[in-house]
Amino acid sequence: MPFTPKPHAALLIVGHGSTENPDSSTPYFEHADEIRNRGLFGEVHCCFWKEEPSMREAGYMIDAEEIYVVPDFISEGYFTQDVIPRELQLEGPTTRRAGKTWHYTLPVGVHSSMTGLLLQRAKEVAPDANPAETTLFIVGHGTGLNQNSTKAIRDQVEHIKASGAGYAEVLDAFMEEQPFIAEWDKLATTPNVIVVPFFIADGLHSYQDIPVLLGIETEPGEAASQREVFRHNPHHLRGKTLYYSSAIGTERHIADVILDQIADFDARLHETR
């Protein structure tokens, strides 16, 4: 669906950011650039939990009176439900304060169009792998801390299975809870395996931690931007052919998911009027 431009509104993309690794905020700036270049909003900005500008400062960069806030996060949870509303002083889906209207959408990761993106990424990373002989893993962090992210991944797995993409198996796996991604070769019964990390950024998890768990690397390597872990596909390991993708959030088309989330928000707003 084409997105109706909003020249009078601002888009504010909220990300996590990192005090250790600048690659962690790169996707947010890229998604912002992509949408800015399409001229769909009067202004496009980013703000962060761990980097500058902070959420409290973000409002000072914005001219527009109507602001769409999109959490560039993979699932609902502590950040989208506690931290962001608190820091941006949001009272619900729409907040009016000091002459400005703030709309708060759902996080990008829970939008149904993520399924298509995951499939596209899997195809790109393993163009010659026959799906009928391939297991697709969607990988998350998985700790007790955020059950929602685990659920978001399980939901995607179900959507992909139902999509008719033809993969022999589609499995969820996690770094720190069962089923463990470290056991990918035992979990998968097919000769080919594709692993897509369900994170926004290529932070330390997808550059360093998961490659070690997979057995591509023996120990965590140097700083992320110097890494080449994604360039050496496929890996012949543990008797299988393994294709490893960068984090799904680094995908350029996340910009479209951001726009989809805004369009859905507007549709809901319209219904309740």
Add this chain to the structure above:
Amino acid sequence: MKLAERLSQAIAAGIRRIGQVSIRPDLAGAAYALCHIEDEAADPHSLEIHNGAAAARDISTWAEDGHYRFTKSELSLKRGWILRLSSADELKQALDLFYPAGVGLWMADKDDHLKIEHLRDKLNRQTGMYRFARNLGDAGAQKLVREVCGPSNCCVKKILWQIDSNTPLEDSEASRFDGVVGAFDRQAAIPLLCREACNHFVAEARKASKAENDAKR
């Protein structure tokens, strides 16, 4: 009036610097050009030319020694570049990458619209692992300002907050700093403003508060 228009008016009226960035209208054939303040006197041809606002992020991400500048007001911007920008909108975008929200904070302050948050309020709204920062005592907080903020600790923002509404910061280089780098006409610079303690400060507050607690036991 839009922030970018106000910014271009301020530049027409003589504003030339923010932080370690020099703002130069009509240089190198662009509407605006930016360079490091220590490269102001350099021959523009000797500097590496970049175009467009997005390049500001690349220029400002790493310090000369290779460390990641996650605090943008850190006194470690690298030299040797010139950034050409085609409009006031692009200029504002670029400055927001060098000094996030810096222009807007300055204008809000001039308009008396800047909301300042004192340290206690900031610490009291921390949750998760940073909750413990709440327990930091006043003396510990004052000490932390001297140890974390100010140019000698590499941060060049002017602190606007107090410990709480009744407790100003004690006098120190950090609390006195006015947000403008170096000996420069104060009227021609946009000061960098700190309206609430940053993440780095909160993380240090958590550590200091834990140390205080351990010392009591």
